[in-house]
Amino acid sequence: MNGNVWRWLGAYAASLIGDAIYFLALGWAAARAAGPAEVGLVMAAGAVPRALLMLGGGVIADRFGPRLVVISSDAVRCVVVLVLAVVVALASPGLGALVTVALVFGAVDALFLPAVGALPPRVAGPGQLVRVQGLRSLVERVGHTAGPPVAGIAMGLGGPGAAFAVASALFGVSLVLLLAVRIAPLPEGGAVGLDPAGVDRAGLESAAPESPWRQLRSGLGYIRRHGVIGPLMLSGALSQLGTSAPLTVGLILLAGERGWGPSGVGWIIGAFGVGAACSALLLTVVPRVPRAGAVQNLTLLVGSAAIGALALAPSLRFAVGLAVAGGLVCGICGGLAVALIQASTDPAYLGRVSSVMAFTAVGLAPLAYPAFGLAVSLWGIVPVFLAGGVLSMAGAIAGTTAPLVRQAELTFA
Known part of the structure; x- marks a missing residue:
């Protein structure tokens, strides 16, 4: 580093x-x-x-x-x-x-x-992105x-x-x-031709200055057409919509229904954080993740199942153990997803791609909170928790069905 x-x-x-x-x-x-x-x-x-x-x-x-x-x-x-x-x-x-x-x-x-x-x-160099994302995740846990x-x-x-x-x-x-x-300068004139993800970058960013609105549209179009970034963005959005409400509003409602109390919520959230911190440390020291795209999809599938299964936990102790496992798997999934997206992004689009990732996390996910609460009042906590897990699993399927995501690799320093 x-x-x-x-x-x-x-x-x-x-x-x-x-x-x-x-x-x-x-x-x-x-x-x-x-x-x-x-x-x-x-x-x-x-x-x-x-x-x-x-x-x-x-x-x-x-x-x-x-x-x-x-x-x-x-x-x-x-x-x-x-x-x-x-x-x-x-x-x-x-x-x-x-x-x-x-x-x-x-x-x-x-x-x-x-x-x-x-x-x-x-x-950072391309070979350092996974370790940087692992450290970033660890820093986020410490900061929070x-x-x-x-x-x-x-x-x-x-x-x-x-x-x-x-x-x-x-x-x-x-x-x-x-x-x-100090940051590295953009490549002179930008990249030209067909990139590894199958996006024709020639002409996507013209030499003439674009208006901010056209820049926003071209950035969204770049994400949509990209063979790696587009499916991973869709996967992340579905995952956030499926898991953010269960891990916030849902845990409060679940703990109240099971009699675990506020301390139970704290234990589960803390356990999830411990698992995520361990995965962040793992990503900083692992020498290589073979088939990173396929591993990212698999960990999202397993992590989604773990979060949905929290509603089936027979005891608080079991829920805490499940949360540790879920945090560990989801931390690996998130770190690989961000590294794959950033490694695949043309430098001229990094800000717009980063903004869409941030919007998915802090802008889109909270929209699920009122819908989750209403659904729980209609159908109960267990089926809605499971439905959230299934929606997040759909994100893994969206990634798995994209050939370039399944084949995506990350170089390590």
């Missing part, structure tokens, strides 16, 4: 912890300013611009370069949260001010997420785990203002590290 990779990972870790602290501090500040309904409004406000603008963020990353976009958006987040820390320390901001901050932060996130996701192929305790300590010492200040400082650390990252 070169120094650029470690600096990028450090910046990403600092940003993730800062995100977690900001989010909890925002909720706490909203609770002090208004009632429960208003707290929900503030907490959800940032998700709207993030989902609406995410695909446009990918266009901007490709248009101006991911490094410039990620640095600029990180700087804005640092300043916005620092100003909020000062305001909270000196006064009690009203609901309108908190919603405004949440909207601004969500809009900036729509720029930051595609840009930061597009950086790995530009800072470390953020809430740090936020709690900061708020215990100085209230939400202190937590916002800590979050701003972490965004500042992320910014400094990103400024030190």
